[in-house]
Amino acid sequence: MSSIDVPLRGNRFGSTARRDLWWLGPVLTLLGLGTFVVYATWAAFQGNYYRFGPYLSPFYSPEILGDPQHAWAGGWPSWWPSWAASAALLILWAPGGFRLTCYYYRGAYYKAFWADPPSCTVGEPRKRYRGEKSFPLILQNTHRFFLYLALVFLVILALDVWRALWFINPQTGQAHFGIGVGTLVLAVNVVLLSCYTFGCHSLRHLVGGGLDEVSKSSQRHYAYGCAGCFNRRHMMFAWLSLFSVMFADLYVRLCAMGLWSDWRIV
Ligand code: FES
Numbered sequence: 001m002s003s004i005d006v007p008l009r010g011n012r013f014g015s016t017a018r019r020d021l022w023w024l025g026p027v028l029t030l031l032g033l034g035t036f037v038v039y040a041t042w043a044a045f046q047g048n049y050y051r052f053g054p055y056l057s058p059f060y061s062p063e064i065l066g067d068p069q070h071a072w073a074g075g076w077p078s079w080w081p082s083w084a085a086s087a088a089l090l091i092l093w094a095p096g097g098f099r100l101t102c103y104y105y106r107g108a109y110y111k112a113f114w115a116d117p118p119s120c121t122v123g124e125p126r127k128r129y130r131g132e133k134s135f136p137l138i139l140q141n142t143h144r145f146f147l148y149l150a151l152v153f154l155v156i157l158a159l160d161v162w163r164a165l166w167f168i169n170p171q172t173g174q175a176h177f178g179i180g181v182g183t184l185v186l187a188v189n190v191v192l193l194s195c196y197t198f199g200c201h202s203l204r205h206l207v208g209g210g211l212d213e214v215s216k217s218s219q220r221h222y223a224y225g226c227a228g229c230f231n232r233r234h235m236m237f238a239w240l241s242l243f244s245v246m247f248a249d250l251y252v253r254l255c256a257m258g259l260w261s262d263w264r265i266v
Pocket of ligand 1: 203
């Protein structure tokens with residue numbers, strides 16, 4: 001059997017024999033995730049401009065506390081610190097934890113944010129490898145539990161799209177069916193989030209794991225095939241859904257601030 005010798009040229013940080021643009025992926029990840037984290041943190045602390053007509057920003061859904069007219073548990077109690085009076089702060093830990101512990105994102109941000117490793121066959125800044133067996137990275141194993149929460153969030157966001165189809169007539173106060181650009185923005189966001197969630201490695205294991213021969217259960221075999229189909233595009237949906245959820249918040253925010261007009265299609 002023939003073999004190829006691949007020379008190792010030292011193991012200093014960043015040293016490699018690679019000639020391709022290996023650094024481009026980590027740099028784009030750093031910029032993309034960095035932009036999202038900065039924007040999401042800023043938007044979560046605003047606590048306002050998250051609702052416009054029937055549209056609710058996905059960063060603020062479900063609205064557990066907030067606007068007394070709409071929030072599940074009414075307005076903020078008087079003892080609640082005003083700087084933390086934001087419905088987003090109550091809920092964003094769940095979708096945030098889902099993304100943070102995602103198998104794809106882990107591989108991406110380990111490279112981009114702390115160069116562990118910077119890329120395949122590129123010298124690392126450290127010599128020891130501790131894996132994910134000790135604190136804090138052992139917490140990455142909670143991913144499956146965040147998946148359960150993410151599935152609940154998908155249902156809630158889908159209901160938001162349904163509500164975004166009903167506009168209040170200011171003259172009569174009656175709700176009537178309509179479709180605005182905002183409705184489509186929220187709908188596309190739910191579709192992309194679903195494509196991302198349905199391709200989750202944990203979901204694939206949930207529907208197809210635990211069996212010696214998954215093909216012997218036709219329903220689970222079919223579900224496993226569907227999850228595998230989304231899973232093959234998991235990276236693409238991870239990025240598309242990340243930007244769609246950010247854009248959906250931005251859209252609702254700018255409409256609520258009066259800087260953008262929502263165009264009614266129907
Ligand atoms: S592995 Fe990426 S969402 Fe579960």
